[in-house]
């Protein structure tokens with residue numbers, strides 16, 4: 001497979017602006033134009049069939065506008081009501097002859113009925129945002145205070161809508177199942193979604209998904225057979241000691257000091273307890289404690305996440321965390337509690353399907369393919385392909401700021417690249 005190439009080729013196949021002719025792009029959630037809602041003019045409003053471009057970089061893809069609309073309304077997991085409304089409005093305006101739409105919680109299942117189905121191919125996108133205050137100066141920045149699409153789910157959704165738009169009027173032989181999944185960032189929507197009656201009824205035979213990758217250029221995708229993403233577990237530790245006057249520490253059990261010590265001790269699990277040839281991460285992303293500068297803190301809370309490359313390592317790391325927390329309890333004279341929040345199974349790509357996909361992209365499209373290493377990111381998509389063959393791949397979007405950063409600014413040309421490549425791949429796979 002090729003190495004990442006900053007001057008990558010443009011996509012061999014491309015999607016043109018004619019998709020914008022679809023009425024659902026013209027009308028918004030409440031029957032108004034979603035672009036008027038956000039005071040944005042659609043770049044493709046006047047696109048005509050004659051304007052079919054030769055290169056995706058020369059096309060202003062209408063799904064870029066959809067991405068911009070969605071970018072402005074990021075919502076927390078299982079609270080994606082406005083997002084769901086936007087998606088439903090769009091979907092309900094597509095040609096319905098080959099489509100069945102069913103809502104599930106704040107997500108949506110859409111089945112495209114194949115012309116002579118012998119299998120169902122699933123495609124999953126996540127739809128939630130992150131609790132981060134956006135710091136880009138984009139004109140279409142988040143309008144939901146303290147929330148941002150800082151993990152690219154706005155890209156994921158617009159690509160899924162683009163692919164679905166194509167197949168809504170050009171169904172392949174096989175059925176397609178599009179899953180708009182809530183709560184990927186937490187508490188996890190994939191597991192309950194696959195346990196739902198709708199999923200059981202429309203169960204796919206294989207599933208595909210993508211994730212944007214700021215570190216790769218537009219026009220490059222990266223993936224690998226086997227393990228792609230880590231096992232994850234959230235981590236919340238509460239400490240309760242005895243507060244008091246800042247000048248009388250000997251009469252108190254200071255939970256700020258206990259928490260600081262615990263953060264350092266937790267890092268020794270990675271350096272001293274995990275096999276150096278294995279990998280694990282413990283990140284404490286948030287510490288809270290105390291009330292004011294001259295009162296010794298009675299309470300402190302650590303919030304973090306654990307990442308491991310196997311289920312067994314996760315078990316070991318948690319045993320060590322428990323031991324260290326017990327030590328702090330004794331050493332600092334406090335009460336403690338641990339909550340592991342939500343946990344995700346590793347993303348383990350099906351080797352045969354992934355290799356086949358990589359050679360398809362390499363040989364049949366102008367997109368570059370890189371075989372990457374696994375990453376310590378997590379994805380509840382891992383549950384979807386735990387028992388059903390499938391894979392996930394990274395889609396290059398080239399941003400100087402990475403995932404979960406308040407200045408993440410992916411290049412929008414990647415939307416056309418992702419759509420075109422997926423349409424080609426699913427057309428081939430759905431007509432085998």
Ligand SMILES: CC(=O)N[C@@H](CCC[C@H](N)C(=O)O)C(=O)O
Nearest residue numbers: 185186232233234305377378379
């Ligand atoms: C792709 C990605 O960034 N996923 C998230 C998943 C988070 C799961 C959960 N909230 C946790 O923190 O463990 C990630 O942070 O990797």
